[in-house]
Amino acid sequence: MPEHLLYRGLWPQSVSQLAKYSVRMVDREWKVTVRYDLGEGLMYLAVEGGETDIVDRVNQIKEAVAGQGGGAFYINEYHHLIVPITRDGTSHYFYGGRVNPNFTFEFEGRPLTSRPVARDGESLSPGDPWVGPRPGIPYVLAAGGNDIYFQTPALTDAAPPSVRPGVTRQVKLSKVLRDRALVARAVRGIRDVRGHQGGRFYVNEHGSIFTPVDRGDGNGLNYIYCGQIDPGAWFPEPSVP
């Protein structure tokens, strides 16, 4: 049995139920599913077609570490499969390998993808409503709108890594890049939507950025597309086996 290693990158931790994929039993078959809410109530959508490799990988880790299959997983902008498992009352995130997802779901008879396209198939522009599924990795636009950071539990440098109890890392893009112009490039699209107050936004497996915004119209949160990450002005890919 292969050893499953803790993931050295960002652990999403507390995110909405809509912000994660899940392997669930659908018609007696394990499938990738996503919770979806377009204002008409919450529903599960199952991925159309293949992607059984991802299902198998998720279940392999879940069964090996937790003793049973099924459950949440994430795919980040580096195409790393990340599988959370609760151990000793806290979530641990395991690395599930590199994947190349192209999830398509069906909603109201039409395909729905996590790529930045509208329901009519037209490409989204920054500022447009994000209509796709919302799984993503949470980042924060810092107050002032001039930096981006994320928080994640700290791991030891040892191999295999383990969790350093009680220690959290806050990683700032400005500290990582050490280049104001690059940071300015990274924050621009998000700040255009969120303003100087900053706040949480998500990056999905296609590098699409979207963020929840309350426009004060009484309709709750609207998710707005902020553009694509620029790999040259972003956090470096975490080291993986």
Add this chain to the structure above:
Amino acid sequence: MIFQPEAFPFPRWLGPYSPARGNNSGFRVRSGLLGATVVTESGQEFWTAQQTQGVHDLVQLIKAHWQGGRIVFLPNGFTVKPLQNDSERVLIGRSSDALILNGDGCQVLDFSNLQHLAPGSIWPGPGTIGLESTIRSDGSLTSGWYRPTEYGQEETQEVIAGPNASLLEGFRKARPGENSGRVRITIGGHVTTNRQERNGGSRPYYVGRVSTSVFRNWERWIEGRA
């Protein structure tokens, strides 16, 4: 007070620590004197430490390296100096035995002799000294601190003292109706808390004492000595 300095260069301190809360918080060396600011009815007073060989040695060390500034006495006596902008902290030595503060008048606060202070009574000394912590509903104490890193910062949360019913009782006397809240642990393990007063201000109250033996194993926070 007895002060045992660390060898130079001072090791980095990665453990429990509380940042400055304004220009008058905590212990400071000012004009060659070690002391802390106490808020009294007549205003702010800088209470100074009674001169002992240890206090003299500590002040000389601070003056030699930094001219003056803030220092943090941890409950176990570890003496920590924050460097510029709180960006880094170093362990400069270990303090033990009696630390005595003298007020402007005849007030004296002897940290080794506070048996006369009942839990729930007004804390007669500085309210901004000691390690910031949280007392939980079982009387245990937790502390959280930040440490700048090359990629941003690292935050650590740790239970530094286990459940303690009498300490919790003292906290309830100091802040009636509350079961948890912010406290400070001074050198010698004395615990204080700031209580909101009716006039909107706050005042420090004595909660009780924890044995400094519970803060063992803090050597692991000295860089390179894990």
